[in-house]
Each structure stands twice: as structure tokens, then as C-alpha cells.
Amino acid sequence: MGEYSVVGKRLPLKDAAEKVTGRAVFTSDVKLPGMLYAKILRSPYPHARVLRVDTGEAERLPGVKAVLSKNNAPRVKVPATFNESKVFNFPRDKCAFDEKVRCVGDEVAAVAAVNKKVAEEALKLIRVDYEELPVVFDPEEAIKPSALLIHEDRAKNIAAPIIMKFGDVEAGFREADYVLEETFRTQSQRQAPMETHCCVASFDMAGNLTVWASHQAPSALQELLAEYLGLPAAKVRVIKPYLGGGFGSKLDMHIEHICALLSRMSGRPVKIVLEREETFATVTRHAAIIRLKMGAKKDGTLTAIQAYTLTDEGAYMYHLSVLAVLARGLIGFYRCPNVKFEGYAVYTNHSCAGPMRGYGHPQSGFALESMVDMMAEKLCIDPIEFRLKNFASPGGLPECLARGAEQIGWARRKKPVKASNGKKRGIGVTCFTNGAGAGGSIRDYSAAFVKLNADGTAQLLTGAADLGTGSNTTLAQIVAEELGLKFDEVAVTAGDTGSVPYDSGAFSSRTLYMCGIAAKAAAADVKQQLLLWAAERLGVEAKDLEIKEGRVYSKQDPGKGVNFSEVTREAAENLKGKALAFLGRASITNPGHGESFGAAFAEVEVDTETGQVEVVKIVAVQDVGQAINPMVVEGQIEGGIQQMTGYALTEDVISDPKTGKMLNDNFANYMVLTSADMPNVDVSLVEVAAPAGPFGARGISEGITGGVAPAVANAIYNAVGIRLTELPMTPEKVFKALETKADDNH
């Protein structure tokens, strides 16, 4: 897009060599002298009162240094990362080691011991008396007034409903030539980062706490820990080492408070590393039931969209805001004068639902983009044309659709390819979007410092949390471009609340966008300071000066100049009272308009004899604004395709019907795509500048999450004429639907 020296380049990550040689230190690699190992005792019951916890024998086991339970843990509600919201009334409903457990896996006790083996032995010695209670797993049951209450201090198993209305949907449906209605069901997916949840906590003798945490929002975690422990924030430091993936699972405080309590109790550093089964049970994507009704005129104009939605929140309601994002995804995507959304976030005795990449878009995308195709077929309008006609704010979307259509070979679609052996091929299309940040509903701001060293190189201090998302590299590119420095001349400090300023956290595709705006602004600030110094040095006005390739020179008289590094050197070595350590700063709020749009195309091959669906190819074209680092941006989209092809076809939770426990809580049975399963992927970028983004960049990482499953569903329909409305689209479901269709035809 723009012509830049560092921005827009496919630069390798600054930390790639650390990672590829195994030198990178992740949280579970952190080792401190005297460190203890902790394990958590978890409820085997989905709903029970905890009558008695007897930890005496465990405490007496040699090597055990601290035991926590309801007998001695503080009765403090666990604060959640988003709980400051004045827009959403997030219930503060979780207390660690509570009087009641509300899902399998809920914490009952915790032990810190000299090694993992002793800790595990100690857990076995803890005796717990439970009084089992009836359970409810189905949101449609849990929402009934007669349903048992999971949180007894609430009147119902729901938060306040989310109602969004515009116009008059009844009139809109009357006006329509065609009205379609369908119920869509999406499953509870798992983030499944390769690194499980882990942390190390350590107090010093002055009561200062340091926590090394595999966490997506170090600044937020600092505040959550301070609140939970009753400490001033100045006594809490959070360090985020290299982090092995999050995808939303590490946005809240899941184990760090327990780790800190054990450290305080024992007087020693404590490490917790969750087992894979524990991470699977910690936090999930919201399963949703969406009843969607759409009305349209013969000419393809939408007249009404109405939706009724239930989201399964599980035992605790950390993120009922997923429902709001889902709502906007359904009614805000296409131009429609009459819309109504009614949704309920419902407690059940399932594991706690929370953030997972996409945050409502995968659910709404599946429903909406499936129904859009159904309506396009009813109207005999090409699905691409139908979307172009109705899309609310196209941006670069028309080009995404045009390019993607060519790359998948959309023209082939009219004449279905005859595949042999009862295998039928089809092509489907969808549009997708994501925002950058939280739209004014929760804390969403970012600060940065840029300091200049005496030799003219720069150091960016950023609150950004790099989860593998590449921000430690892309933010350096932004600062280098702004200052006219080389990429290697900018170093980045991040992930330590003791040395970097605030950032709200890595969520909502906001890191590059928000931390990038802050970094660029801080660089501009320090640049101005440098220009003022140089102006005085050269005897010109600062506004007359330009920086290019390490040289500061007068625009009027280019021969009059000084090297960037000479300015910093002179300012550092001035002995006449004018020494200056250049330090730029910025604190920015979200200007909005960071959203991204794109199109996804899927080609599938359906085996009509087995119901097996093979995704032959996915084409994704996304308007990313200026791609700061195209290699990083492509990697984000490609990774999203792996996750969401799993969402479409293979990732599901098999629950025990009595306890709601996830039975397939291991990689042998929770089917994420391997390299052999991955479809052929063709990702390309469109660049329409975002007005406020750093060099025009947009937030991009979650867009694709709304596009893949419905593209696959639409392709399956194109191939074999069956419309699947429940995820994942397993061979059993496909086969059954094919049988039903065959029966219908007789």
C-alpha cells in the first residue's frame, strides 16, 4: 500500500531464533531457588455443596508446605478482566474454594509441596464431604423459571437479557416476499493452546509480589491480583515470559491468585502448571442456540432480521459480552431497516465459558452466512451478488470477494464438477468481519514510551502482550518507520508491568492497532523533541526539518543537516546544563474504525457413502489496511483457518451426560487439525487504509473466525444439497442428512 522502508516488509520475528533453538524461556521454564510445586484439587461433581474439607493429613505429609481450602482461603470474589464495564453488568459470581461447586473441575483445595509428586500425593489425602445437587446442562432447561438455581443469590439462571431493536420487524416480515426461519446450534470449542495455563508467584521480604504468568493481559492481571490480595498495585509485578498461545483462554485470572496465596502462606516461590485435562476444563468457547428469521424482497433487499439466542455460560459468567458481539454480528452486518435481537446468557453446570478467538463472531457468522445463502438461493440471486448488495460498510470487501472468487474458481460453481466414487464437490462463500477493540464498553486504552539511546538507537516500552502474534516485531517496525531508523536499531521491552506502561490486553484483535497507535504516537513525540534540539543546533525552525535514513536535514536547504545519532550523542554529552535523555510518551484511547472485512471461500468434497467432508481448499482474502508485516498477517489468518476448520468439522466436546465432564479432554480425542488434515490454503491481503490505524493498519486476527464454518456449510450445500445447521458437521450428521434427503425424494 504505502511506500515505506520498514513497514510493509516481510521481516522475520525478532525472537524467532530464540524460539527455534529452544532458548526461549516460557513460564513453565522459570525456576527460582526454593520453589514449590502446586496442584489443585478439583470437584468431581458438577453441582454440590462443599460441606467439609479435611486437609489435616495432607498438611502433615512430609514435603507439604501450604494447603488452601475454604477453611483458610479469603472469601473474596475473583475479579474478572472485563468487570469494570459500565455497559455490561458482569456478575461477580466466582469465589475460589467456595461453599459450593458448580461444574466438574471447580477448585476445592490446593497444595504447595517440594515437588509435583508430593503435591499429587497430598491431594489424595484431602477428604471432602460433598452434598450432591441436581444438575442442568441444557440452556433451554436452565432458562426455565422452574429450573434449579446455580447461583442462589440470583433470581434466575440468566443475566439481564440483551435486547437490540431497530425499526419494526413485524412490518418488515409483512413487507417481505420471502421469509426464512431456521435454528442453528454451535458447539463449545476449546482454545487448546499448546502451552497449558501456568504461573510462578513469589513474594519478597517487603511483601512485594512478582508473578510470572502465561497471561494475555499483564496490566489487567496486576490489578486483579492487587484487588484479590488486598495489595496496592505498586506491590504487584506481572511478568509475561514467552507465551505458548492463548486464543482467549489466558485472558482472565484462572490460577494466579491461587499461586500467590500459596506463596504468601508458605513464604516460598510457588509454581503451578496445569495438566492438559485441566486446561481443557478451565474455559471454553460459548455454545450457542440461534433462532434466526430473515425477510427479503424479490429484488434482494433485506426487510427484516430477527434473532433469539441462548449462550451457554457454564458455571460462571465471566464473559456474557460474547452474546453482545454475537448480537451485533447478526443484526449489524448487513443493511436492514428492521432488526430485533433478544438474547440470554444462561448458567449451566458446564465448564465456564469465556473468551475464545472470535468472541461471538464464529457463532453469529455460522447462522447469518448460512441463512444469507439460503435466502440467495430462494431469490435466485448469486450469493456473492446478494452479499455485495446488502453489505453495510464494504470498505475493501468488494475487492476481497472479486479476488477470492477468481482464486477459488467461482465460475466453476455453476457447473458442478462430477467427482467419481460418489464424491461430490461444491464451493461456498462467506463474508466476515472483526472489530479492533471493545467499542467503548470496557477498558480499552494503551500507553507507550520510546526512549532514544545516546547512540541514536531506540527502545520501545510497550504494554503489548505478544502471544506469538508478533507484536514485539511489528511494533518495532512501526517505531523504526516513524523515526527513520533501521529495524535493528529499535529494541522492544514488553511483558513486564514493572517496566512498561499500561495496555488493556491482547483481545478483540486490538494489539497491533492500539499498541501500534500508541507506539507511533510516542515515537512521534520523541521525534519532535529531537527535532527541537536539532533545530536549535542548526539554527532553523523545527518544522523545516525532516528525518530520512538517519539524517536530520532542512527541507529548504538539504545540505544543512546533522545525523540522528549525532543529535542524541550531543544531547547526552552536553556538559553545559542542556543534557537531555529523549523520552517520548503517549497514552491513547480507541479511536474506533479499526475493523477489518474479508471474504472466505471453501471448496469441499463430500463422500456420499460415508458422510466424510474433505475441505479441498480455503481461499481467504482480507482487507487488513496497511499490513505492517505481511508474513505475520498471513500467519494469523492461516492459523485461524486451522482453528475454524476444526470448528466446522472435527472439534467437539463429548460430555458425560451425568456430570457434564469433558470425556475427550486429550489430543487423541479432541480433534484439532494436524498438518495432514489442513486444507490447501490461499491467503491474500487487500489494503484499504484504516483512517486512524498506525500507517493505516487494521485489527485483523479474528475476522476469519466468522467465515470458515459457514463457507464449508455453504459448499456442502452446493455439493449435495443438504443444509446443516449444527456444528460440527461430522460424517454422522452429513450421512444422516443425506439419508433424510434421499427419503424425502421418494
Add this chain to the structure above:
Amino acid sequence: MGKRLVTMTVNGETAEVAVEPSAMLIDVLRDELGLIGVKDACGRGECGTCTVILDGKVVNSCITPAMKAIGKEVWTIEGLDRQLGKLHPIQEAFIEYGAIQCGFCTPGMVLSAKALLDENANPTEQEVRVALSGNLCRCTGYVKIINAVLAAARRVKG
């Protein structure tokens, strides 16, 4: 039963370590020898993150008993560049092709790729996909990993 003193060769050097009979190879490598490049992601040998090379074969070190490595040769990711005195072509390609995001799966992925190229210097894309199918990645979608391995194969050949 208590710990036993055993000897194995790790990354080209003799290592004498005290080992519980029930210990897995990953415990010895990480906890006794400080080789943090060996990562634990599932504890059940289902994801390949803990991949090391034992007697020339890739194994999941989280389910390989440490006792199996007595007197044998073990190579972890750390040994790769230490042995060569520089990055292996696979490592260079991973860096250049953007095949690394969070980096947690990377050590295991690189060793599996090395095992492939040691056996088959000119793999097809399909052969690379199959060879790496025991190493899960949740960040990259494998696209750039596959490209990097194919590029490395071309370089090692040439």
C-alpha cells in the same frame, strides 16, 4: 524406590544423572539437565511437542521411560545448533519463512522435520504433511511450516 545414577549421551556430551525408575525422559532432560527446549504440552504422547531424537529415532519424551535412554544417544533442539556451531538449514528456513509464532511447538516440529530430511532428502509436500502430522500446532495452520521444510530440503540438497 530411590533414584539411580545413570549415564547417557545428551547432545553429544556424556551426562550422569540421578533418575527415579518411574521418571520419563522429559523429566530428566528438563529438570536434571536444564534442557528447557523440550516442552511438555499434553503428558500423553499425543501432540509431539516433547519430541526428541533417541538413538536416531524421533520419540515423544513425555511417555518414553528415562531408563530406555541409559547408554543411548539423545538429541534435543538445543543440540542442533550447538553441534553445527550455527543454525541448521531447517531452523534458518523456519525463521525466514515465518513458520514460528508462539514457538511452543517449534522445537518438536524442527526435530521431526530433521528426522524426515535425514531419511528422505527430497520429500513431496504430501510427505512433509504426513511426517509432521504427529506435531500439533495451534498458531500457524502449518502453511509456513510446510513451506519452510520444503525450502530447507532444497537448500540441504543444493
